[in-house]
């Protein structure tokens with residue numbers, strides 16, 4: 001495993017486990033799956049208030065700690081503030097405490113604003129306070145596009161440690177990464193396997209590159225992101241694929257191979273269109289509590 005140093009000085013694993021469980025079947029076994037991921041060797045777990053499984057993630061982590069598989073300080077737990085709680089500073093403070101209580105791991109290593117929606121400046125003030133109080137070791141954002149991130153970084157007191165955005169071979173976002181680096185913000189990829197879209201697992205170019213190293217197309221896609229300094233959080237509920245996705249630290253792509261993967265960029269998301277007002281309205285309408 002390799003690590004990246006955040007602007008807080010903390011070390012963060014370059015690879016973690018995505019704990020968003022989309023199907024009812026996956027959601028029902030979230031605790032077992034996250035426990036399995038830790039046993040497999042994952043040390044970073046990415047959850048969110050809106051995934052409705054912070055309690056299950058917390059239980060899985062505690063079980064692994066109690067069994068001596070990992071120490072709390074070697075786990076890196078990420079969660080996110082949902083837009084419903086990004087109206088006032090007080091709403092955000094309450095939601096941060098709810099995340100802390102559900103995870104019940106003493107502190108959260110990294111807490112993100114899930115979207116640049118609602119009053120994300122008021123919510124940030126609550127996050128800055130919890131950060132200064134030591135409850136959130138690092139704070140960051142997700143889905144902040146370059147212009148929004150630039151405005152945010154020019155305005156707030158604590159610069160986000162992370163911007164978690166969609167980053168896969170089909171959504172390479174090189175300009176966004178350059179902008180993040182200008183502000184000392186570490187890039188983190190959601191859906192690094194493009195949620196399986198665009199035939200990524202059988203893509204001829206990724207497959208051909210992988211054959212040279214005895215790796216799959218998925219492993220090439222994951223390695224490519226980490227090699228450009230992006231933290232990745234692939235999700236798999238399947239133990240063999242979970243292990244496969246972690247087995248990317250014994251090969252290195254050449255500059256030409258890196259460029260060939262980057263060239264697959266489609267320049268727009270095949271998953272969600274954040275620039276469509278209907279998407280914004282839909283997301284703002286998603287309620288996760290009364």
Ligand SMILES: NC(=O)c1ccc[n+]([C@@H]2O[C@H](COP(=O)([O-])OP(=O)(O)OC[C@H]3O[C@@H](n4cnc5c(N)ncnc54)[C@H](OP(=O)(O)O)[C@@H]3O)[C@@H](O)[C@H]2O)c1
Nearest residue numbers: 018019020046142190191192193194195218234235236237
């Ligand atoms: N901040 C945000 O707005 C945001 C948005 C989306 C996601 N996220 C985070 O990013 C994480 C990852 O994204 P994601 O779950 O959407 O998608 P992903 O990791 O890109 O892809 C997951 C899909 O690929 C399959 N898969 C995984 N590894 C595979 C392999 N080696 N070979 C073949 N199939 C494989 C999985 O199925 P199996 O489980 O059956 O293996 C699953 O269907 C999430 O869990 C969440 O933590 C954040």
